[in-house]
Amino acid sequence: MNQFNVGILGATGAVGQKFVRLLKEHPWFTIRKLGASERSADQKYWEAVNWIEDVPLPQDIADIDVNRCEPDAFEEVDFVFSGLDSSVASEIEQNFAQSGIPVISNAKNYRMDDTVPLLIPEINPDHINLIRSQTFTEDHSGWIVTNPNCVCIPLTMALKPVYDQFGLEAVNLTSLQAVSGAGYPGVSSMDILGNVIPFINGEEGKIHLEPLKLLGKINEANSIDYAKFPIQATATRVPTINGHLLSITAKLSDMPSDIQEVKQAIRNWQSPIAELGLPTAPANPIKLFENDYYPQPRLHATTDNGMQLSMGRLRNSRVFDISFVALAHNTIRGAAGGAVLNAELLVKKGYLNNT
Amino acid sequence: MNQFNVGILGATGAVGQKFVRLLKEHPWFTIRKLGASERSADQKYWEAVNWIEDVPLPQDIADIDVNRCEPDAFEEVDFVFSGLDSSVASEIEQNFAQSGIPVISNAKNYRMDDTVPLLIPEINPDHINLIRSQTFTEDHSGWIVTNPNCVCIPLTMALKPVYDQFGLEAVNLTSLQAVSGAGYPGVSSMDILGNVIPFINGEEGKIHLEPLKLLGKINEANSIDYAKFPIQATATRVPTINGHLLSITAKLSDMPSDIQEVKQAIRNWQSPIAELGLPTAPANPIKLFENDYYPQPRLHATTDNGMQLSMGRLRNSRVFDISFVALAHNTIRGAAGGAVLNAELLVKKGYLNNT
Amino acid sequence: MNQFNVGILGATGAVGQKFVRLLKEHPWFTIRKLGASERSADQKYWEAVNWIEDVPLPQDIADIDVNRCEPDAFEEVDFVFSGLDSSVASEIEQNFAQSGIPVISNAKNYRMDDTVPLLIPEINPDHINLIRSQTFTEDHSGWIVTNPNCVCIPLTMALKPVYDQFGLEAVNLTSLQAVSGAGYPGVSSMDILGNVIPFINGEEGKIHLEPLKLLGKINEANSIDYAKFPIQATATRVPTINGHLLSITAKLSDMPSDIQEVKQAIRNWQSPIAELGLPTAPANPIKLFENDYYPQPRLHATTDNGMQLSMGRLRNSRVFDISFVALAHNTIRGAAGGAVLNAELLVKKGYLNNT
């Protein structure tokens, strides 16, 4: 039934490799095409890639010929995943969409575009309706859907139950981000071994905006009314491999009677896609720990195949109302895994068709 | 002139070793006695200590006989530095003070005591007047002075110029703390290699209170009127060796015209002890970087012999008024070095006498 | 058929936790009893354990009552796995064996005992015959089988194909060992972050001896004729979590015509247990890489569920004959996983009976 031929754009990069790993075992999606830059094209994938995943590169994928990221070379696929670098994603993704090939993208380029869904299936599944406003092709066969920045995904998932029940007036956070978020080779070991870098170029601007689109409401004109509260972020890099940890303090609109009521709101929160049977959807999208020492990147980033959001340390705050920490695997839930889940939702909702 | 014989209590611990290292080259203070627990007593220091400093253990110190932490064994010293564990500091430090031996302590036990100065010489030098209210001995020969927690020192130093000029309404922070803050053996490598721990037991309570005493005013009754603003802290452990980095957001009482005015307040701030010629006082107590990637623990924790406070990323905040980061060496400025500077101030102010 | 009730001794330690994790999903073995020290006994497992595995503690195991390590409390199990600390393993394991409860042990205490198999199923499966010489019980119902030290397992597996085809005259190695090999809390983060320690207490003596027993031949008197060649080891600790890497140089008895012949010997080597269908046996027990940068702990320690031995950099040596590196997961292949595989072999060979 749900068998699709897929391509991966930017297949040799860190996110591209994660797509390969996740899709290799996927029950619906079969990798047919791999796209990369001119330098890699016309090589076998194993020749072009510096494989950094901690599982062996599957032999059948290793032997695929890498193509340039041009729609002509991807005609046989039903859609593509894009792990393209933002320096090239704008043009390439547009080319694919205009050629009638849907693009499920992890790149930042179209995230804030009015007609492009910025999608977390558990948070704003109805935003996929924006696709109908896209005009890449006359017949709506080609379009783009994006997933948020790797901090914005755990941040927004953590805020959602609170926002729904109590409203939000202000959010302040410090992120402790893993090096895999910078791609490969990314952060120099000279910079980060036994060190912390208190700034990540371009990151905070995304954190200030993307959650407001994600928590926004789709209106009658099929556009998004953004959520309205200020977010202040300090993005830091720490010497962890995977898993972005966020330390968050929030001011609520309506006061809970006590902290237990906030905990209940989080624990009672129901994923709107729980019943859809999406293969990549985590069994427990949000886990709230009581152990003060949890969550930790090494222990909890890979829970539920790296798709679970972990929360902890939820408590009253002397400043604002509540403080807590949140953690998610930045290259799975926060990137490739999030994109795969997006594709699964789009299949279920009838936006993706196999041929 | 200023030659003093000093003892070190808790000399085999991590802070005790830092005292040894700092005092070995000190122009005023000469190590005469080393105190440790019963297990170490009656050994040579080199037998009792697992030396973890990255300079060789000085041979003359290595050969000192370790004593129990009893005042009788320290009669020949003018005062003692205490790097004692809090589990034993209360009784031992009291014993020394009652025996007429001043105690310059890094332990937390007496920090919040009404008559005990919690001292950072550049911040609240006048608080040493509290000593006069101490009653350990009739002749005031024995007393206790403490330095703050290793987060509270950089936090308060960073807040001081802002507090003086604009006032503070609220402070929210996340600390990224080095493993040396937990002593030795302290944090298990299994817990922290490539990981972050979002909680440090007992730490946040100190951060919520100590800065308010430090920024408080000594009143006519010779007690402290605490500063009054809420502080909310999330203390995390990261895999760095030395240097606690703080990500801080603050609400001001009086609005600066722009961020430049805040920067000027910090850069124009004058240390009240600049003219005293204290050997351990840093040439530049506060350094404010413009480079967004600074300060970093590996690059800046040891500036000015580990006594400088580094600040950076000062900017307007979408939540509250200003956000910035601050960094200091936790076992030098934040512990042993801070205590040595305290002793130097107390010498200059006539509280310590050599015999 | 092969359903067994098992107990775990030392269940709260690092190796004990790995046993819990591996056995939780095991098709033959069901955890019925958990044993630990007096301090942990009479608590639920979740209360007694500081869980450090990167998967959630299974709820049904969490709720098991922890027992003292006394045979009376383990009567309902068919056998026990021992992750006991060597300081207590001698007496406890003997007690269990004498009570008729077979012990599959990871502890070092009985490894070099003449009648105790030191077992790697792929290397010396016939050594299990030593069990018949054990006299813990008259009816041979109680006995002890051990797995080797976590360096000796990859070392001996790597040497085996070479030893069989060319013989060995001398082996020199340096190990780069992960911190998990020291248990929990084990190595202090202050000692190992950004550092190397050139010595591991007690380790080199095991490396010098255990491989000679493992490669020894069982003789007509049902004892082991040890292999005879000198091994020289330098054991170092490096800041990795899992995976011991060995740098090995070996002198051969018979000269291969070229290095390809050595590679062929390794690649053609056949596991003697390949046909037994043991659940924990890796599909490819030995993998020899051609990529000079492989194997690496982070990338390859977990291949084949952590049970594969990875080799690389095989080349002629200017000193002796061949140099190469070898890697295995120290707490799976090198400890708990090795013990589970031992148990599986003993089931297949009829030494373990379910009741």
Place this chain on the structure above:
Amino acid sequence: MNQFNVGILGATGAVGQKFVRLLKEHPWFTIRKLGASERSADQKYWEAVNWIEDVPLPQDIADIDVNRCEPDAFEEVDFVFSGLDSSVASEIEQNFAQSGIPVISNAKNYRMDDTVPLLIPEINPDHINLIRSQTFTEDHSGWIVTNPNCVCIPLTMALKPVYDQFGLEAVNLTSLQAVSGAGYPGVSSMDILGNVIPFINGEEGKIHLEPLKLLGKINEANSIDYAKFPIQATATRVPTINGHLLSITAKLSDMPSDIQEVKQAIRNWQSPIAELGLPTAPANPIKLFENDYYPQPRLHATTDNGMQLSMGRLRNSRVFDISFVALAHNTIRGAAGGAVLNAELLVKKGYLNNT
């Protein structure tokens, strides 16, 4: 007297920065010119450099204009230090030598050239006589002297006392090398955090050869008779910042009566330059520890300003004769500091003249 104007080629790289740091405080040498690639030229040094040293960039150096690495731009210097990348060092260093500007180089390009001294002042100071055979200029005013690879320096220093007294038949070693050895940005954090890489491209070939030139004797024809014994190296990268640790096993020509005799040979060894008063010469060039856990990169790499060679674990070996470990700071003793010491020797020996 000994005041010299110096230039630094490759000044923005990791080694170049170390030259800046070491020379800033040098009593004889004053930095006058900084050279870098075209990309950096015509900028102020602070604009061109990504400063990674853990001390502040000195303000007067920060303001120097960076030049292209062309002799015309360096006319006012007495000689240059070269931290050039090997991809450009051959031509640039030759240009300088031919222009009559002596080059003290850390690059590998000319190390094995018959007329170029490969120099460690404590090991082979007489090799500087090779300079007389160089023909870059007719008047011998321009020439090149090199320092060895960062592993070869500690290796050869450690071997020297043993070689002199007992002779060497074979040496086998595994190096555990810090990331700073790869320059900046060098090793990706994704590759090395919590990991080991068992290969360093191009490294082992140098280790096999350079020590034989260093231990060689200058003959009547003013060329070097190389030492003759095989060296086998496995070079690995570990997650340390500074300090290469070597695990070495050696076969001796003449058998010592016992291991104490070897220890005495090392401890009695006298540096041939001890009396020259070179500012960068360490007080104790070789330190042999008895503590099995020493030396360690974090604790001992910076001893004697990073110029000391540390040894430890010296013991009889079951294979060959002796095993031991050695450690030196790879970017100070093993690179820039070694080059500065070379220059100091050349000053004392009259090869460098100030104008």
